[in-house]
Each structure stands twice: as C-alpha cells, then as structure tokens.
Amino acid sequence: MVTSPSFSDLGLPPLLVQALRREDLIAPFPIQAAAIPDVLAGNDVLGRAPTGSGKTLAFGLPMLARLAGASTKPGRPRGLVLVPTRELAQQIERALDDVAIALGLRVASVVGGVPLKRNVERLTRGVDLLVATPGRLVDLVAQGSASLEDVAITTIDEADRLADLGFLPQVIDLLDRTPSDGQRLLFSATLDNDVDTLVERYLRSPVSHSVALAVEVPTMTHHLLYVDHHDKPAVVAEIASRPGKTIMFVRTKFGVDRVVDGLRAVGVEAGAMHGGKTQHHRTRTLAGFADGTTPVLVTTDVAARGIHVDGISLVVHVDPPLDPKDYLHRAGRTARAGEAGVVVTLVTEDQRQEVERMTNQAGVEIAAIDVRPGDRAMIAITGARRPSGKPVPVVAPPAQAPKPRTPKHENKSARRAHSHRRRGAH
Structure with a gap:
C-alpha cells in the first residue's frame, strides 16, 4: 500500500515543518510533493498548475529553505517572486510570512497602489524573499532603491497571466538583471507561445510537473x-x-x-x-x-x-x-x-x-x-432560492469631526500681527 508523503518526507528543514504543523499543514498537495524536492535539489522547475492547486507553497517553502542561514543586504533581496497582481503578491506574502519568521527570514511585497516611499522603507530594512509586481519593481530598480544582483532563486508565478496583461517586457528586463546562473521556477496554468519564450530563454533543463486543469x-x-x-x-x-x-x-x-x-x-x-x-x-x-x-x-x-x-x-x-x-x-x-x-x-x-x-x-x-x-x-x-426582497442597508462611511472654526476677529488679529512681523523684518 502506497502512503502519501508528509512535508517532513520532502527534505524541508525541521523548523519549517514545525511551523507548518502549527498551522495544521501536514500532508502536501500533489504539486507540492512533486516540486519541492526538485527545487531543494537546485533544479529549475516548470510547473503547469492552476489556481487552487497549492503552488504557492510548492515554490515558497523550498525557496525559503534555500535562503535560510545567510544574510541579506538592504535593498538586495536574495529570492524573488514575480506575480501579475498586487492582491496575489500580498496573499503570497501572508501565506509565507509565519514560515519565514520560523527560519529567521523576512518576506515582503512591493506592489503598485501602495506609496512608493513605503516600498523603499521596507527594502531598506532588508528583505530576504521579495514578492513583486513587475511595474513597481522596475520603478524601484530604476531609482536605485532595489538591486537584483544578489537574487539566487526566482519564481515567475501565473506566467500566462503576466503575458496576458502585457507584463512580459518588464519581466524580461527584471530577469536579465538577476544572475544568469541563478535558479528559476516558472508556474503557469497554460503554456502558450509567450510563456514558452520565457521557458526557453531563462530555464535550464527544467524538471516539469503538472496537475489537473479545471x-x-x-x-x-x-x-x-x-x-x-x-x-x-x-x-x-x-x-x-x-x-x-x-x-x-x-x-x-x-x-x-x-x-x-x-x-x-x-x-x-x-x-x-x-x-x-x-x-x-x-x-x-x-x-x-x-x-x-x-x-x-x-x-x-x-x-x-x-x-x-x-x-x-x-x-x-x-x-x-x-x-x-x-x-x-x-x-x-x-x-x-x-x-x-x-x-x-x-x-x-x-x-x-x-x-x-x-x-x-x-x-x-x-x-x-x-x-x-x-x-x-x-x-x-x-442551490438557488428566492431573495428576501429587503434591501441591504447602505453603511455610511464614518463621519469626520468638523474642524474647529477660528472666530473672525481672531483671524484679523493674526493677520495684523503677521503683517507687523513682516514689516519689522525689512
């Protein structure tokens, strides 16, 4: 009788396995069981995996394991995940954050829709694994706030969606800035011509894994x-x-x-x-x-x-x-x-x-x-059923306290005082 492997059977560090167990994650999904050992072995990996297949941990866990035990310089991440949307970037960050902390690592996302200054401050504090949307990371690299010269392992997630949204030029620009001998992983629901271009250009003899599409x-x-x-x-x-x-x-x-x-x-x-x-x-x-x-x-x-x-x-x-x-x-x-x-x-x-x-x-x-x-x-x-017919109440945004008004005579006094100070300065 063949038994399903556990995360501890895949070669992940004990501290990481313990962190997963605390989150009641014991048995890996098929894409995780297939891909994790190959990533840990240093192979490039090509994964055909749709949304909901468990691919975030399939690349995230072994990336963290390979980054553990070394230091990171400010603004110079050692691991990189490129994704098509800010929501996905933030969800990957949340999914990996606790596990990363268990290994003494820092995960952060930089995305559009967030003040650039906040991204810069986060990078300055040091990030081991950076999750990014291409446009925002291109901006950060261009202004000198981020360097990809220390990136040892890169994942391109939802590569087909990156292509559909027109991000391939930015993805190529960013990959060209990472070391040519770095490890690369690519996950995509479909492998069409645009995705094949990335595979042929950046993955070296990749090990392929596939799980069922919808x-x-x-x-x-x-x-x-x-x-x-x-x-x-x-x-x-x-x-x-x-x-x-x-x-x-x-x-x-x-x-x-x-x-x-x-x-x-x-x-x-x-x-x-x-x-x-x-x-x-x-x-x-x-x-x-x-x-x-x-x-x-x-x-x-x-x-x-x-x-x-x-x-x-x-x-x-x-x-x-x-x-x-x-x-x-x-x-x-x-x-x-x-x-x-x-x-x-x-x-x-x-x-x-x-x-x-x-x-x-x-x-x-x-x-x-x-x-x-x-x-x-x-x-x-x-499971359709007749709606209640009672409109959902509209919740008004919290009212802001009115700003205190300054009496007119105080305004005039302040202006006169300001005028006297200006004349006295000349």
Whole structure:
C-alpha cells in the first residue's frame, strides 16, 4: 500500500515543518510533493498548475529553505517572486510570512497602489524573499532603491497571466538583471507561445510537473443555463441568494456595479471588485468575501486575477467569457484542493452559438438546460432560492469631526500681527 508523503518526507528543514504543523499543514498537495524536492535539489522547475492547486507553497517553502542561514543586504533581496497582481503578491506574502519568521527570514511585497516611499522603507530594512509586481519593481530598480544582483532563486508565478496583461517586457528586463546562473521556477496554468519564450530563454533543463486543469477536475461540474434576457436579473438574484460563497463574473466595470446594486436591492449581500475601485475598497471587499460576511463577489476578469479564496462552491458567468482560457481561469476559482464545485454560464438566445463554440474549445464536458426564475433544475444545480426582497442597508462611511472654526476677529488679529512681523523684518 502506497502512503502519501508528509512535508517532513520532502527534505524541508525541521523548523519549517514545525511551523507548518502549527498551522495544521501536514500532508502536501500533489504539486507540492512533486516540486519541492526538485527545487531543494537546485533544479529549475516548470510547473503547469492552476489556481487552487497549492503552488504557492510548492515554490515558497523550498525557496525559503534555500535562503535560510545567510544574510541579506538592504535593498538586495536574495529570492524573488514575480506575480501579475498586487492582491496575489500580498496573499503570497501572508501565506509565507509565519514560515519565514520560523527560519529567521523576512518576506515582503512591493506592489503598485501602495506609496512608493513605503516600498523603499521596507527594502531598506532588508528583505530576504521579495514578492513583486513587475511595474513597481522596475520603478524601484530604476531609482536605485532595489538591486537584483544578489537574487539566487526566482519564481515567475501565473506566467500566462503576466503575458496576458502585457507584463512580459518588464519581466524580461527584471530577469536579465538577476544572475544568469541563478535558479528559476516558472508556474503557469497554460503554456502558450509567450510563456514558452520565457521557458526557453531563462530555464535550464527544467524538471516539469503538472496537475489537473479545471477541465480535468473530477469534482467540478459545468452547466449552461439558457435564460431569456428579461428573466436574467431574477435568475441572477435567485442564484446569488444561495448559501455558500459565490463568485460572479461580469464583463465590464459598469456591469459589475449594476449587478451588485440589483442584488443588494433585493436583499443579497454582494460586493463589487473592479479596477475602478480604490485599493482600500478592494481590500475590504475581499476580506468580507473571505470571511463569509459578504458571500457573493461580483468581479471583472482583470480584478479577479489576484483573488485566491478557499471555499468558493459556485462560479457564475453572468456574462460568458469570450475566450476558452478565460473560462478555465474563472472556473479554477472553485473545486480547489479536492472540494466539489459548480460552474454555470448564463446564456441568452443571441449568445448560444458563440458560447457553445467557446466551451467546446475549452474541452469541458457540459450540460445545457433552459431555465426560468424558480426553476427546479436550476435550484438543484446551484442551490438557488428566492431573495428576501429587503434591501441591504447602505453603511455610511464614518463621519469626520468638523474642524474647529477660528472666530473672525481672531483671524484679523493674526493677520495684523503677521503683517507687523513682516514689516519689522525689512
């Protein structure tokens, strides 16, 4: 009988294994069990792994293990992780922080949307493992606040998304600034031409590991729900009223706000995520979704690329994706770590042909039915139920205390005194 390995079987330092045990992390996911020994051995690694496969620890743990026991100079990290979004960078930092502390190491993220001065101050204090978005790190290197000359090991995470967002020129610029003999790891859900360029240019005889994509996950089911255009808002509201965490994808920022307003008007706690929201709003909304106080998250594709939240049991394409790769990325938000998940796509009459073509290209086995509000089959698939109809109260931001007003006669006295001082100075 073959038993699954534990983290202690993979060659990780005992202090690191103990830190994982304190977080109830005992058994590694498949991508972790496969990749960690190769990274520890100093090999370059190419990982084909989607969101939710456990890839953060697959590269993060062995990177920390290889960095342990040496010192880092201010502004000169020894480990580097490049990611496409600030949310992903910050989540990787949180995931690795406690483990790093156990080894006496420091992890930090530098991202856009945060004051540059704060990034500079953090680098000045010394960072062993730096997690960064390419644009911000290019700026820091250009102004002399960061040097990559000491980077011994680099991970390119979500390489396909870095390519999709147009970051490859910055990624190439940054990799060219790291030592040519450094160890490199690359993780991507798909390996298309742009990603192949990075692999061929920067990875030396990489060891390849692969885990199932969304199309191959046995615990994930896919459904097309054909709906009349006039019924669609009511169908969306009933699906959103289900118990459990639901993520809904909408094509535009305006569409996200429209859907959220409609849901909250009928009693559904829903939050909006898109590029037009402030970083504070995005952080607060994501925290509410993660802890379940806001069980429905409505988002655009771009805003969702940094979302890594466990326990999402339903993905809804309110607006169908145009590209099969986007379909698979959206679907990968559910059925993570062996859990069950459902993916539904709402399709109006004018979208049928295009959506059927796209899902065929994605390679998913998919069932299609016609639905209306209150439909029993829809309820069975999604857990939909009628919303309460009571609007969600709007919470006003905390009021600021009014500034004390200076009496007019005091203002005049102050101006006269200032005028006398100015005349006396000449």
